[in-house]
Amino acid sequence: MPNQWFQIINSGDVPEIRIIGDIGTDDNEIDYSSFRGPFLQLASAYPTIKIPIHCNGGSMLEGWPITDIISTSPVNTIGINEGMAASMGGMLFLSCKERWMMQNAMVMIHRPIGGYQGEVEGMEGQVTLMKDMEAKVIAFIMKQTGQPENVVKSWMQPGKMTWLNAQQCLQYGIATKIIESDGVKTAPLVTNKKPSEVWAIYNQLNQNKPEMNKLKMQLIAMFGAFNISNSLTESDDDDRFLAKVKEELTTRDAKITKLENELKTANTAKVTNLINTAKAEGKITEEQVANWTKLAESDFDTVQNALAAMPATKQADTKQATPVVDINAHLKTAPQTPTAPSQVVDVKNKATWDLETWQKQDSTGLLKMKREEWDKYAALFEAQYGTKPDKN
Numbered sequence: 001m002p003n004q005w006f007q008i009i010n011s012g013d014v015p016e017i018r019i020i021g022d023i024g025t026d027d028n029e030i031d032y033s034s035f036r037g038p039f040l041q042l043a044s045a046y047p048t049i050k051i052p053i054h055c056n057g058g059s060m061l062e063g064w065p066i067t068d069i070i071s072t073s074p075v076n077t078i079g080i081n082e083g084m085a086a087s088m089g090g091m092l093f094l095s096c097k098e099r100w101m102m103q104n105a106m107v108m109i110h111r112p113i114g115g116y117q118g119e120v121e122g123m124e125g126q127v128t129l130m131k132d133m134e135a136k137v138i139a140f141i142m143k144q145t146g147q148p149e150n151v152v153k154s155w156m157q158p159g160k161m162t163w164l165n166a167q168q169c170l171q172y173g174i175a176t177k178i179i180e181s182d183g184v185k186t187a188p189l190v191t192n193k194k195p196s197e198v199w200a201i202y203n204q205l206n207q208n209k210p211e212m213n214k215l216k217m218q219l220i221a222m223f224g225a226f227n228i229s230n231s232l233t234e235s236d237d238d239d240r241f242l243a244k245v246k247e248e249l250t251t252r253d254a255k256i257t258k259l260e261n262e263l264k265t266a267n268t269a270k271v272t273n274l275i276n277t278a279k280a281e282g283k284i285t286e287e288q289v290a291n292w293t294k295l296a297e298s299d300f301d302t303v304q305n306a307l308a309a310m311p312a313t314k315q316a317d318t319k320q321a322t323p324v325v326d327i328n329a330h331l332k333t334a335p336q337t338p339t340a341p342s343q344v345v346d347v348k349n350k351a352t353w354d355l356e357t358w359q360k361q362d363s364t365g366l367l368k369m370k371r372e373e374w375d376k377y378a379a380l381f382e383a384q385y386g387t388k389p390d391k392n
Helices: 032-045 060-071 088-094 120-145 149-154 166-171 195-204 216-225 238-280 286-298 300-309 355-361 363-372 374-385
Strands: 048-055 076-086 098-102 106-109 162-165 177-179
Touching: 032 048, 032 060, 048 088, 060 088, 060 120, 076 088, 088 106, 088 120, 098 166, 120 149, 149 216, 162 166, 166 177, 216 238, 238 286, 238 300, 286 300, 355 363, 355 374, 363 374
Parallel strands: 048 076, 076 098, 076 106, 098 177
Antiparallel strands: 106 162
16 A cells, blocks of 8 residues: 555644545555554654644544554543544544644534345344444544534434534534634535545535534433434534524423412412311401412411410300400410419510510511521420420
């Protein structure tokens, strides 16, 4: 095989090994046995090696050993995608520690392709080999780029070739740097073209190309992370992506609204039942229902405990007015008994107040204490009733 792809630019500078062409064992193709010796020789003499790449792909059996020797080398390897790193050429590019791309260069990723002619057992062996190769490709791309499995697999859909431009490669960690120059335009659209077609159009790199949507692969990854079923690929148009996002947002909004309504209905029923029960037991009057309901809606637990501490009275059959009950006087307390002279507290010094005094003098402050100073509130409650309050 001619060494036209191998060149040392300057023995006093950073040497280059050019991978320009296909990977294989035919004439003018790059094979492992021809690559290994020059690469190891340079790696023993230089701390850095540049590897310019313009590769149409080729044999995985020849390409993987080259990938391994580059990726495991202790020297700094700089892969430079000058135009295209397709198929196995993309794996060679990913094997380098630093990965630079010309701003119009492309990387193509697809599932392994192969064929076999022979007996059934041989065909089965070929299928096993291709599955193993595909698993290696996925694992290698994940390792070199840091992308999750679902993103990498989305680049390897059956029957499709995924082309990624320089900006996308930088975004997904395939490339580490883009080499730009003023006045150079982006590459022409090559989605789903064959490698040979892409190779042919690189003489027209200055043609304009609509910018590819950088968010597509991120959306696919997000859908996968949240277990959202979808069949999107990066080649789908923007309208299909937008429709899926709108569909998902609409579905999620409907679920949230439904849950909020159910919670509101349940809370309303709980409050209504509590207040109606208290009214039926004679603990509050009809005139007090609205006020107690409002309190229960804002702090259900406190009102529930206060009503539980109030004595139930039977409704009289006479037309005598039902005694008016002071709400604040019954928050979190049982029926009151007259205060003995020795139990008189200083109403100006809140530090000396017990639960009963708080209830009488500053019920609003007591509610605030319950929310913000639970331990203090619990101590007062336990001192009053001999049991600890329920925090829930």
